[in-house]
Every structure is written in C-alpha cells, then in structure tokens.
Amino acid sequence: MQLKEIGEFGFIERFKPHFNDLLSGDIIGIGDDCAIIPANENEDWIVTTDLLMEDVHFLRQSISPFQLGYKSLAVNLSDIAAMGGTPIGSFLSIAIPKDLDVEYLDRFMEGYHKLSQKYNTALLGGDTTKSLKHLAINVTVIGKCSKGKARKRSDAKIGDVICVTGSLGDSAGGLQLLLDGVRTNTFHDYLLNKHHQPEPQIKEGIFLAKENGVNAMMDISDGISSDLKHILKASKVSAEVDIQSIPISDELRNESVKYNWNAIEKATSGGEDYELLLTVDPKDYDRVSKDFKMQFLKPLIKIGTITEGNPEINWTDKGKIIELSASGFNHFK
Amino acid sequence: MQLKEIGEFGFIERFKPHFNDLLSGDIIGIGDDCAIIPANENEDWIVTTDLLMEDVHFLRQSISPFQLGYKSLAVNLSDIAAMGGTPIGSFLSIAIPKDLDVEYLDRFMEGYHKLSQKYNTALLGGDTTKSLKHLAINVTVIGKCSKGKARKRSDAKIGDVICVTGSLGDSAGGLQLLLDGVRTNTFHDYLLNKHHQPEPQIKEGIFLAKENGVNAMMDISDGISSDLKHILKASKVSAEVDIQSIPISDELRNESVKYNWNAIEKATSGGEDYELLLTVDPKDYDRVSKDFKMQFLKPLIKIGTITEGNPEINWTDKGKIIELSASGFNHFK
Incomplete structure (x- = not known):
C-alpha cells in the first residue's frame, strides 16, 4: 500500500494504539502541538519536533541561509506558542550535503541564533552529519507551562x-x-x-x-x-x-x-x-x-x-x- | 571553506560560544552525550537527539525495516544509558521517500516499538513528512537521572x-x-x-x-x-x-x-x-x-x-x- 493512500494521519493511527500502554498516567503524548510531561509541582514541560527537508519544505535557492536557520527554529517555537508555553531550550540535527560550505552554515546558525536570542532559548544539543543529496534539518524544542495550563x-x-x-x-x-x-x-x-x-x-x-x-x-x-x-x-x-x-x-x-x-x-x-x-x-x-x-x-x-x-x-x-x-x-x- | 576541513566538532566550536550567554545557570548544554536540565528537587532530565540518513548511516537494502526501527531508537537510548539515565519518552521524525510503502513503515514501527517496550519508553510525538530521495530519521529521547547523578x-x-x-x-x-x-x-x-x-x-x-x-x-x-x-x-x-x-x-x-x-x-x-x-x-x-x-x-x-x-x-x-x-x-x- 502506498503512503499517499492513507496520509500522514492514517499512518500515525496505525502505530499509535500500540504505544498507548507505554504511556504513564499524566503524560500526554501524540496528538497535540506538543507532548505534555509533568516536571514538578508547578510546571509541565512541553516538547515538539519538526523535520524540514530540502525541496519538500524549502528550496535552497529561494531562502537565504539566515532565513532558513530562523525558520527552522520558528516553526518549532510556534508549537510551543500554541500551548501557551515558554521555551527552555532547543536541539538541532542537521544533515549537510557536500556542496554546502562553512560560510552557508555560519549564516544558517546566525539566523537560528537570532531567534534563539529573541526568546531566550538556548541551543542545548543536536547532531551534525553528512547527507548525500538534500539538506535535512530537525529541531526539537522543550518548553514549560504552568501546571495544567497548557492549552490543548x-x-x-x-x-x-x-x-x-x-x-x-x-x-x-x-x-x-x-x-x-x-x-x-x-x-x-x-x-x-x-x-x-x-x-x-x-x-x-x-x-x-x-x-x-x-x-x-x-x-x-x-x-x-x-x-x-x-x-x-x-x-x-x-x-x-x-x-x-x-x-x-x-x-x-x-x-x-x-x-x-x-x-x-x-x-x-x-x-x-x-x-x-x-x-x-x-x-x-x-x-x-x-x-x-x-x-x-x-x-x-x-x-x-x-x-x-x-x-x-x-x-x-x-x-x-x-x-x-x-x-x-x-x-x- | 569546505566542512570537511574543520569537521563536525570544528563546526560546533564556531557557533557554540554565541549560544553560551543564553544558557541559564544550572542547565548543561552542548558537549556531552545528553544535555542536562534540572526538572525538580529530585531529578535532572537529560535529552539527546540523533539523525540517521540513508546511504550515510545505513543502506536500505542491507538492514531490515524492523532492525532500522530498533536501531534508530537504540542509538539514542544508548546516550541516555551513557549518563546513567532512565528513558521517559521518545520523539520520532521521519522523512519518507515515495518508493517506501506502508508495509515497510509498519515493520519499522514494530522494531521501534519492540525496543520502546523493552525499556518502557513511550513514543510521545514526532513529525512525518515526505523526502524526495533518502529516508531520514531523527529521534529525540528524554530521560531522567537522580539530581546531580548524571555521569558526565x-x-x-x-x-x-x-x-x-x-x-x-x-x-x-x-x-x-x-x-x-x-x-x-x-x-x-x-x-x-x-x-x-x-x-x-x-x-x-x-x-x-x-x-x-x-x-x-x-x-x-x-x-x-x-x-x-x-x-x-x-x-x-x-x-x-x-x-x-x-x-x-x-x-x-x-x-x-x-x-x-x-x-x-x-x-x-x-x-x-x-x-x-x-x-x-x-x-x-x-x-x-x-x-x-x-x-x-x-x-x-x-x-x-x-x-x-x-x-x-x-x-x-x-x-x-x-x-x-x-x-x-x-x-x-
């Protein structure tokens, strides 16, 4: 069966039930902009992740590296905003094709940093690797909400x-x-x-x-x-x-x-x-x-x-x- | 300048200092197997992420989809293990090429679930999207350690x-x-x-x-x-x-x-x-x-x-x- 026949949400529905019994009581998993994990007496932590693929989500010749860095973080911060959360930190994975030079990456990180600074969101980790063809960018952001106040x-x-x-x-x-x-x-x-x-x-x-x-x-x-x-x-x-x-x-x-x-x-x-x-x-x-x-x-x-x-x-x-x-x-x- | 001239760690050193002033006191960011974020009186939470690219990290014709699902989570759980942590939950982003059918994805998720179950790690969210050529898989795992006990x-x-x-x-x-x-x-x-x-x-x-x-x-x-x-x-x-x-x-x-x-x-x-x-x-x-x-x-x-x-x-x-x-x-x- 081709994936287009069932779509993204059809695919998720196929495996989601199998994971439900691994969910411990208060955690809210798949199905909202962010997962919600109780962290302490006053706060829930919220987590979101987004994967951007070259030629699917962006065209490298149309978007500047600065803008791409900015946008990669922005689409994730937007999920934090959707719950009413305050970002804590981000994680950036990036698969880099050979034809992309260090100067491009510097501009990308400048854009990423610009938005990080704006909302006081530290870059806490990630992964850097090679890609044979397309630039791939995955960002995960952790944020926090007052307990029970995340908007669903x-x-x-x-x-x-x-x-x-x-x-x-x-x-x-x-x-x-x-x-x-x-x-x-x-x-x-x-x-x-x-x-x-x-x-x-x-x-x-x-x-x-x-x-x-x-x-x-x-x-x-x-x-x-x-x-x-x-x-x-x-x-x-x-x-x-x-x-x-x-x-x-x-x-x-x-x-x-x-x-x-x-x-x-x-x-x-x-x-x-x-x-x-x-x-x-x-x-x-x-x-x-x-x-x-x-x-x-x-x-x-x-x-x-x-x-x-x-x-x-x-x-x-x-x-x-x-x-x-x-x-x-x-x-x- | 080509990235191979400075390598992964050289690239990280270029941007890391700019993000240091965004780090609040007790968080430990880039530089270990996981980032460490104080969550409550008794626990620190630890976070890791890994991006696997087809034809760089794996060959689709050599590894079964079950094994690939298992391994995608395993390499991240290994980073949690490296700190002495207990996994809480995972986030899976996957960019899927057109020639990959739903049955392949089912097997992939079976492998991912098998290991999730083994260490009681819920799948809490992710992103599913299209890829023009290569399968790309990013996993983020959140775990916990007794306060101050994460091994660095x-x-x-x-x-x-x-x-x-x-x-x-x-x-x-x-x-x-x-x-x-x-x-x-x-x-x-x-x-x-x-x-x-x-x-x-x-x-x-x-x-x-x-x-x-x-x-x-x-x-x-x-x-x-x-x-x-x-x-x-x-x-x-x-x-x-x-x-x-x-x-x-x-x-x-x-x-x-x-x-x-x-x-x-x-x-x-x-x-x-x-x-x-x-x-x-x-x-x-x-x-x-x-x-x-x-x-x-x-x-x-x-x-x-x-x-x-x-x-x-x-x-x-x-x-x-x-x-x-x-x-x-x-x-x-």
Missing part, C-alpha cells in the same frame, strides 16, 4: 468564539510568488518575509494561556481549513466560519488581484502562517480581546463559532452557506 | 581505571561483511546483529550511575580511539590503554583471521558498538566490578588507566609503547 486542541466548547492572532494566507502568497518565478521587488518583501521568516507567537501564546476563557489553542501550520478540523475532532464539536471575517492583509489582497489568485483559498488552506488559532468562551471574549489589543496593539480576530455536531467546518459567506473544496496539504500526494 | 565526560580523575561493558569491534565487523559483499550465513549472524540491532546498555548505565567511584561515562559510538579522547579533553587528563586488554569476541577474532581484517583496528576505531566506556576510582574498581558481574553475569573490562598529561591516548602492547594511526570516523571526509 481538545478543550473547545460549544458556543466558543473562534479567533486568530493575525492575517492568514500571506505565507502562501509569498510561496506563490516563488513558485511562479515572479521577478520579485521590494513590494513583495512583506509576503516573502512572511513565508521565509515567520514569527512565532510566543508572547501572544503566553499571554493567552494566562487568560480565563481561552479554551482550545493551536498554531496554524497547514491552513485553518485543515488545522481547525484538528480542534473539532479532538474536542468533538463542529464549527461555523464566515469567509468574510477571515483576515487578509492588504498586501495579499493586492497581489491576488494582480496575479488572479484566490485570496480566500490562500488564507484558508495555504498554510505556514504560524498565527495562533484559539477558541474563547463568549462571556470572556470581549475582555480577552480588549486586553490582547492593549498588550499587542493588534486585534484578536473573530472568524467563527464552535457549534454542536460533526467535526467539520460549515463555511458561510455573509451568513449564507457555501462549499469550500480546498483542504490543507497532504504531504504525500 | 568531564569527571575522569587521574588514576581512574578505564573500563568497557562488552566486546568492541563487532559492529564494525558486521559492517565490513556487508561492505565486502560477503555471502553471509548464520555464522555471521552475531556480527551482523551487533551492527543492525545494537542493544543500549540502559540497565548497566542505571546500575553504574548508582555506584560510588564511577566517575566519567559515555557510550562508544565512534570507537574508543575517538570516544575516549572526548573524556580526556573534557576532563583535561591523559590515558594509557593496552591493546591486549581490549575485549574482542571470538566471532570477530575468527572472521578477522578468515578475511584478513585488523581486529584491533576494528575494536578501537570501528564505532557503533554502543557499549559503555567509563572511568572508575581505583579504590572502588574491585567492588564495582564484582557487583557488576553479579548483576549482569558479564565482567566490567579494564582496558587502561587515566593519567596526567595532554588529552591523548598512549597505546601500549603488553606494556610496550606503540603507535596507532587509526582514528574515529569523520563523517565529512
């Missing part, structure tokens, strides 16, 4: 307001410029930068995890049409999302007009935005949203509501039900 | 007895059979198995970390001629090792005669034995060695002595000084 995908409640922390689809717009071979200029910097050097919402995550009423949370890596479903499945609820409420930047809007892109599709299933997706108790939403805006000078954007029913997204356009065929990536297609 | 490379003392927990060079012998295209039969199973399905010395490590007098410890992944130097550098001491005392199995001895291999070279610089290398206070050696034999029905084998001087190994043959040119792998040659 499974905690969405019926009636919750569904929110995101920023505009969606920008990264996908940047990627599209690269894929289409557009001769980019400084007007494109915003979208390209969102794609090459995403910013993990660490401070936003920590802030939101302290707020009562913030229930489920995750980061947006595959696009909300795919990611929100993870929350719905884990929480056994349904959702209604109005496409008019999805935040789209002026930059994405302009380029979409220019190049005839479907901005809504980019925003819902483009992926790699690394904004946070969360559900908030409706009675707390106004307060949390106001506090969030005061703290971060940007709104907590409401895009829909958690409802009762099957774990699927019911899309509307100004309240009218619509169909949306696009779905998140399946890496194995 | 930097704790060897002058006069210490240098010991290993088992025969050396067997894995290199198994690899040589494969590289030479020998038509293997059941007589070769011992060496091949040592190469394909190494056993992490978890119980031995836990036992030894409880013993007073066991000072420095590490696992043997690159061969003692390379690995022992890490202890010497970290502890700022020298060593004398007599090649006659290096444990060589009958199987390696027999095949070495048959195929004209240098068994001593295989044993000192072959790598991937995953036995433990440790230094023991001479006043404790007899007791520790006796207890170890009672517990594990195998001896703790004395191979040399820690001495004062430069961090280098002075090899002897029945007490007479000799030169040994072979050194551990440099992955970038």
Whole structure:
C-alpha cells in the first residue's frame, strides 16, 4: 500500500494504539502541538519536533541561509506558542550535503541564533552529519507551562468564539510568488518575509494561556481549513466560519488581484502562517480581546463559532452557506 | 571553506560560544552525550537527539525495516544509558521517500516499538513528512537521572581505571561483511546483529550511575580511539590503554583471521558498538566490578588507566609503547 493512500494521519493511527500502554498516567503524548510531561509541582514541560527537508519544505535557492536557520527554529517555537508555553531550550540535527560550505552554515546558525536570542532559548544539543543529496534539518524544542495550563486542541466548547492572532494566507502568497518565478521587488518583501521568516507567537501564546476563557489553542501550520478540523475532532464539536471575517492583509489582497489568485483559498488552506488559532468562551471574549489589543496593539480576530455536531467546518459567506473544496496539504500526494 | 576541513566538532566550536550567554545557570548544554536540565528537587532530565540518513548511516537494502526501527531508537537510548539515565519518552521524525510503502513503515514501527517496550519508553510525538530521495530519521529521547547523578565526560580523575561493558569491534565487523559483499550465513549472524540491532546498555548505565567511584561515562559510538579522547579533553587528563586488554569476541577474532581484517583496528576505531566506556576510582574498581558481574553475569573490562598529561591516548602492547594511526570516523571526509 502506498503512503499517499492513507496520509500522514492514517499512518500515525496505525502505530499509535500500540504505544498507548507505554504511556504513564499524566503524560500526554501524540496528538497535540506538543507532548505534555509533568516536571514538578508547578510546571509541565512541553516538547515538539519538526523535520524540514530540502525541496519538500524549502528550496535552497529561494531562502537565504539566515532565513532558513530562523525558520527552522520558528516553526518549532510556534508549537510551543500554541500551548501557551515558554521555551527552555532547543536541539538541532542537521544533515549537510557536500556542496554546502562553512560560510552557508555560519549564516544558517546566525539566523537560528537570532531567534534563539529573541526568546531566550538556548541551543542545548543536536547532531551534525553528512547527507548525500538534500539538506535535512530537525529541531526539537522543550518548553514549560504552568501546571495544567497548557492549552490543548481538545478543550473547545460549544458556543466558543473562534479567533486568530493575525492575517492568514500571506505565507502562501509569498510561496506563490516563488513558485511562479515572479521577478520579485521590494513590494513583495512583506509576503516573502512572511513565508521565509515567520514569527512565532510566543508572547501572544503566553499571554493567552494566562487568560480565563481561552479554551482550545493551536498554531496554524497547514491552513485553518485543515488545522481547525484538528480542534473539532479532538474536542468533538463542529464549527461555523464566515469567509468574510477571515483576515487578509492588504498586501495579499493586492497581489491576488494582480496575479488572479484566490485570496480566500490562500488564507484558508495555504498554510505556514504560524498565527495562533484559539477558541474563547463568549462571556470572556470581549475582555480577552480588549486586553490582547492593549498588550499587542493588534486585534484578536473573530472568524467563527464552535457549534454542536460533526467535526467539520460549515463555511458561510455573509451568513449564507457555501462549499469550500480546498483542504490543507497532504504531504504525500 | 569546505566542512570537511574543520569537521563536525570544528563546526560546533564556531557557533557554540554565541549560544553560551543564553544558557541559564544550572542547565548543561552542548558537549556531552545528553544535555542536562534540572526538572525538580529530585531529578535532572537529560535529552539527546540523533539523525540517521540513508546511504550515510545505513543502506536500505542491507538492514531490515524492523532492525532500522530498533536501531534508530537504540542509538539514542544508548546516550541516555551513557549518563546513567532512565528513558521517559521518545520523539520520532521521519522523512519518507515515495518508493517506501506502508508495509515497510509498519515493520519499522514494530522494531521501534519492540525496543520502546523493552525499556518502557513511550513514543510521545514526532513529525512525518515526505523526502524526495533518502529516508531520514531523527529521534529525540528524554530521560531522567537522580539530581546531580548524571555521569558526565568531564569527571575522569587521574588514576581512574578505564573500563568497557562488552566486546568492541563487532559492529564494525558486521559492517565490513556487508561492505565486502560477503555471502553471509548464520555464522555471521552475531556480527551482523551487533551492527543492525545494537542493544543500549540502559540497565548497566542505571546500575553504574548508582555506584560510588564511577566517575566519567559515555557510550562508544565512534570507537574508543575517538570516544575516549572526548573524556580526556573534557576532563583535561591523559590515558594509557593496552591493546591486549581490549575485549574482542571470538566471532570477530575468527572472521578477522578468515578475511584478513585488523581486529584491533576494528575494536578501537570501528564505532557503533554502543557499549559503555567509563572511568572508575581505583579504590572502588574491585567492588564495582564484582557487583557488576553479579548483576549482569558479564565482567566490567579494564582496558587502561587515566593519567596526567595532554588529552591523548598512549597505546601500549603488553606494556610496550606503540603507535596507532587509526582514528574515529569523520563523517565529512
């Protein structure tokens, strides 16, 4: 059987049950942005890992080594942010092809260090080895949360307001410029930068995890049409999302007009935005949203509501039900 | 500049200093088998990660998927053993080429599960993605040690007895059979198995970390001629090792005669034995060695002595000084 027939999640479901009996009581394993391991009286530790492969996740000729180093750590810190955690340290494994020189690696480590410094995350270890062809980068990050306060995908409640922390689809717009071979200029910097050097919402995550009423949370890596479903499945609820409420930047809007892109599709299933997706108790939403805006000078954007029913997204356009065929990536297609 | 000019450790030295100021007080980062992070009053947590690349670390046509799954975890558990730790959980990232089917992955996970079960190590998370060509496998393991009891490379003392927990060079012998295209039969199973399905010395490590007098410890992944130097550098001491005392199995001895291999070279610089290398206070050696034999029905084998001087190994043959040119792998040659 080919892997594409069952996909990443189908594969995980095949072996996950066999490992369940090895799980000791309080540890939460496979199935969220991070695993949660009780560490001491006051803290749970959270752990995440991500593997980036050349020509699958990035093209070496498109992304600078500095950006690649930055992004390799950023996508992991984003998982820490998704739980509302504070990073403790990271581990970097890197398989290096022969044609990659030390100067490239120095720039890569500069980018990695830049983001490490920003969130005070030490590089604690790793592995360096040879690769015959493609550059492979695996990062593991350990973080911490106040005991029992890590925000999980499974905690969405019926009636919750569904929110995101920023505009969606920008990264996908940047990627599209690269894929289409557009001769980019400084007007494109915003979208390209969102794609090459995403910013993990660490401070936003920590802030939101302290707020009562913030229930489920995750980061947006595959696009909300795919990611929100993870929350719905884990929480056994349904959702209604109005496409008019999805935040789209002026930059994405302009380029979409220019190049005839479907901005809504980019925003819902483009992926790699690394904004946070969360559900908030409706009675707390106004307060949390106001506090969030005061703290971060940007709104907590409401895009829909958690409802009762099957774990699927019911899309509307100004309240009218619509169909949306696009779905998140399946890496194995 | 090409990476092979400076090697893995030269590369690490380039960026390590920049990350030092991000290290908070009690965490021990880059430079040992595992990082050490204080978790609570009684425990330190230890973390290690290893990246295995197809055609660099393994040949898919030589190793069965079960063995590959087993080995991917084993090499990491061996680092936990090296500190005297007990594994808590593992994280598996895997980049899968298109020509690899679900049945292969099932067998891989069976091998991974077999070893997970043996040492009660839950699989807590990971990442599954596509690879354009080579299978890439990264495993991270978190373990725990009694506070302050993790055995480090930097704790060897002058006069210490240098010991290993088992025969050396067997894995290199198994690899040589494969590289030479020998038509293997059941007589070769011992060496091949040592190469394909190494056993992490978890119980031995836990036992030894409880013993007073066991000072420095590490696992043997690159061969003692390379690995022992890490202890010497970290502890700022020298060593004398007599090649006659290096444990060589009958199987390696027999095949070495048959195929004209240098068994001593295989044993000192072959790598991937995953036995433990440790230094023991001479006043404790007899007791520790006796207890170890009672517990594990195998001896703790004395191979040399820690001495004062430069961090280098002075090899002897029945007490007479000799030169040994072979050194551990440099992955970038």
